[in-house]
Amino acid sequence: MPLVEVDQLVQRFGDFVAVDRLSFTIEAGEVFALLGPNGAGKTTTIRVLVTLLRPSAGRVRIAGLDVTEHPTRVRRVLGYVPQTLSADGSLTGYENLLVVAKLLRIPRAERERAIADVLALVRLEDAADRLVRTYSGGMVRRLEIAQAILHRPLLLVLDEPTVGLDPTARRTVWDALTALRERDGTTLLVTTHYMEEADLYCDRIAIMNRGRLVALGTAAELRALVGGASTLDEVFTALTGDTLESGGSYSEVRQLRRRLQRFR
Numbered sequence: 001m002p003l004v005e006v007d008q009l010v011q012r013f014g015d016f017v018a019v020d021r022l023s024f025t026i027e028a029g030e031v032f033a034l035l036g037p038n039g040a041g042k043t044t045t046i047r048v049l050v051t052l053l054r055p056s057a058g059r060v061r062i063a064g065l066d067v068t069e070h071p072t073r074v075r076r077v078l079g080y081v082p083q084t085l086s087a088d089g090s091l092t093g094y095e096n097l098l099v100v101a102k103l104l105r106i107p108r109a110e111r112e113r114a115i116a117d118v119l120a121l122v123r124l125e126d127a128a129d130r131l132v133r134t135y136s137g138g139m140v141r142r143l144e145i146a147q148a149i150l151h152r153p154l155l156l157v158l159d160e161p162t163v164g165l166d167p168t169a170r171r172t173v174w175d176a177l178t179a180l181r182e183r184d185g186t187t188l189l190v191t192t193h194y195m196e197e198a199d200l201y202c203d204r205i206a207i208m209n210r211g212r213l214v215a216l217g218t219a220a221e222l223r224a225l226v227g228g229a230s231t232l233d234e235v236f237t238a239l240t241g242d243t244l245e246s247g248g249s250y251s252e253v254r255q256l257r258r259r260l261q262r263f264r
């Protein structure tokens with residue numbers, strides 16, 4: 001059974017369709033990327049998965065649990081690092097983690113150990129007692145990851161975890177995620193605008209545009225799909241820019257998808 005099952009998901013805001021019959025699955029242990037231009041529907045999709053939005057139609061199951069029927073149980077098996085800031089700058093890193101541990105009702109006897117473990121995993125042991133407002137962008141992101149994994153979720157969902165970070169800081173964020181996968185085998189769902197990150201770190205990539213899934217596969221499969229494009233950037237442009245913006249898009253995408261089948 002896949003860990004995540006998204007089946008014909010639709011999300012409407014009034015008359016506007018932000019997510020349009022989206023379907024994909026994520027296997028346990030996978031690193032799965034959602035890629036797409038601004039407004040594609042990535043965050044909306046994620047908000048449904050993490051039970052912050054009720055789907056207009058379709059089904060989403062996580063670890064076999066329907067997100068609409070069992071939101072509380074779903075929240076226990078996942079961790080979420082939102083696109084917006086989720087750490088408090090006026091507290092230290094340790095204090096932020098303590099607040100989260102209390103909210104998660106991690107028993108008092110286990111709290112210190114759990115906090116020390118995640119601080120080591122994201123390499124913030126030495127900065128734990130500093131105010132978060134003195135942290136660099138990469139350190140803040142790593143703290144937010146630490147907050148999201150205190151309860152050892154099966155699935156960690158990260159919305160643009162490396163946006164706005166310099167290449168070195170982005171690398172430290174991925175190092176923390178790699179360490180997490182080595183420790184717990186955690187499944188990751190990540191959105192990103194950085195093609196090279198999807199290419200380097202992600203097992204499979206789903207490309208969304210205007211609420212729809214336009215391609216899904218490994219980086220190599222996606223490159224093959226667009227006539228042997230050499231970079232994922234070219235794939236992205238072909239699928240979400242040139243192809244879809246230039247009208248007549250449906251048949252072109254259908255052709256591209258047929259090609260994807262051939263390359264499998």
Ligand SMILES: Nc1ncnc2c1ncn2[C@@H]1O[C@H](COP(=O)(O)OP(=O)(O)OP(=O)(O)O)[C@@H](O)[C@H]1O
Binds near residue numbers: 042045
């Ligand atoms: N609560 C809401 N009410 C109305 N429209 C919304 C709401 N949330 C999102 N939208 C719209 O839905 C579309 C998809 O937004 P979403 O935030 O999911 O995109 P995204 O792919 O995450 O983009 P970005 O890369 O900019 O983060 C956008 O057009 C957005 O304006």
Ligand SMILES: [Mg+2]
Binds near residue numbers: 042043044159
């Ligand atoms: Mg977003």
